[in-house]
Amino acid sequence: MSTTSDQSGERFLPLSEPCLQGNEWQYVKECLDSGWISSVGAFVNRFEQRVAEYVGVKHAVATVNGTSALHAAMLTAGVEPGDEVLVSTLTFIATVNAIRYAGAHPVLIDSEPRYWQMDPQLVRDFLRRECRAEHGELRNRVTGRRVRAIMPVHVLGHPVDLPAITAEAEAFGLRLIEDAAESLGASLHWKKIGATSDLACLSFNGNKTITCGGGGMILTNSQSDADRARYLTTQAKDDAIEYIHNEVGYNYRMTNVLAAIGLAQLEQLDGFVQRRREIAAYYRGGLCGAGLTWHTDAPGASSTSWLSTALVDPVQAGVTACELRDQLQRSKIQTRRLWQPMHLSPAHQSAQAVLNGTADRLFEQALSFPSTPNLTDGDLDRVVQATGGVLRMRVRRAA
Ligand SMILES: Cc1ncc(COP(=O)(O)O)c(C=O)c1O
Missing domain, CATH: 3.40.640.10 (Type I PLP-dependent aspartate aminotransferase-like (Major domain))
Structure with missing residues (x-):
């Protein structure tokens, strides 16, 4: 699988796809x-x-x-x-x-x-x-x-x-x-x-x-x-x-x-993790405030940053996570909501659940952004500019 371009020359930026560049x-x-x-x-x-x-x-x-x-x-x-x-x-x-x-x-x-x-x-x-x-x-x-x-x-x-x-x-x-x-x-x-x-x-x-x-x-x-x-x-x-x-x-x-x-x-794992963490840091740096709250590491924890994910506050951002996803899709940028929590899933909703409302809120507001390691800084800047455009926020342009 690879990121493909259409006639406009714009590459599709995937959420997470294989990078087969080693042995x-x-x-x-x-x-x-x-x-x-x-x-x-x-x-x-x-x-x-x-x-x-x-x-x-x-x-x-x-x-x-x-x-x-x-x-x-x-x-x-x-x-x-x-x-x-x-x-x-x-x-x-x-x-x-x-x-x-x-x-x-x-x-x-x-x-x-x-x-x-x-x-x-x-x-x-x-x-x-x-x-x-x-x-x-x-x-x-x-x-x-x-x-x-x-x-x-x-x-x-x-x-x-x-x-x-x-x-x-x-x-x-x-x-x-x-x-x-x-x-x-x-x-x-x-x-x-x-x-x-x-x-x-x-x-x-x-x-x-x-x-x-x-x-x-x-x-x-x-x-x-x-x-x-x-x-x-x-x-x-x-x-x-x-x-x-x-x-x-x-x-x-x-x-x-x-x-x-x-x-x-x-053999490439450490490099992949490092790049995913850089991608998360790039989004956090370029898209802070204006209704986006990025997931960060707890003290003592080092995440793989498998998918860079933010909460979209619909009041501050002026859009819901779903609306932002749909608008970014038009710019060939793939984003995805988190899973439907299992207590809401028809397959498992009869199970006993101990809840505090967090998973419900994450399901409503969380959106994961392109996190594939071989995305370039130029690709990430495209994500930042497009997201900033939807949210009408001032974003930092990459040097
Ligand atoms: C949290 C979690 N558990 C289990 C699985 C299932 O793994 P697989 O698709 O390899 O069966 C996945 C991903 O697919 C996952 O993200």
Whole structure:
């Protein structure tokens, strides 16, 4: 995929698309030349090992996509049918679907207003006020179901307040599974995201910071969890020669061709993250005030700035986020609202939700701007000028 121009010569500026500028061709050719194109091969092992080293975890298990990683992580964590899992209501639907695939029930937790991540105070309130301990397990007072895990999402690649949420998980004996689909390369207090909880899941979807076209990964420091994840994602094969399977497993393994692309992308990850962060800083510098409030990093946090996102205050800006999106589309600039929060989604609105109004406001007002690393400063200036024009604000022109 590439940004294309039309007769007017103006390029379409995409939100987030793959940048394939490294060793992708070479590594894929090596797969084709060797004949190792399927779900085993040296690139799968190398990709897993290099991601584990990069993040600082002991084990990595590659999967066909991030959604399958989340599903397998649920099962690996011991989430059983009828259990409950606390999860961010502000997320892409795959996170919550994975809980349902495991036969469990989501409890949807709202975001804190400052950095838009799962609100630790709401988690604390729910666990302390709405749950009770019974025979060594935690049960939801209303539903009577066992609460088994917490699954925060690092929304837009910005770290969740992990110390606070980890403390709650530990206090109540809950498993902690991070949806780190957007946050490979982010860190909190100098530790890479994905390194500290029971399990963390990555996505290498086409719009992510690095991509295989489609792919995912489960990260963990636990040998037994890694073994379990590998077993479940490989059809729960107990005897590869006799084809003995003692459980229902899944065909979730990544292929060698995809891992070859992923490895080449990983070699460029730091540069991609740096450029996404520069893009966010460029927008913040060029478009401040006049109804736009940009998402920024919390103290001690370093986001991937996966998508540069601002809140559009309709009163101050004179337009809603949707109107701004539609007007920028006419200038061939792609923007996107955040996801419909899960408590509003017809697929999940029957779930119990602990809300404070933040996700609703973000859904109304948040707009993500073009964040692809290979956008030039000239492209970013076009976004700034066009947005400033719609908002009738004075913007700084690039030198
Ligand atoms: C927060 C989040 N979770 C899960 C996923 C699902 O990953 P995949 O598309 O690789 O299945 C995505 C992105 O697609 C995501 O952004």
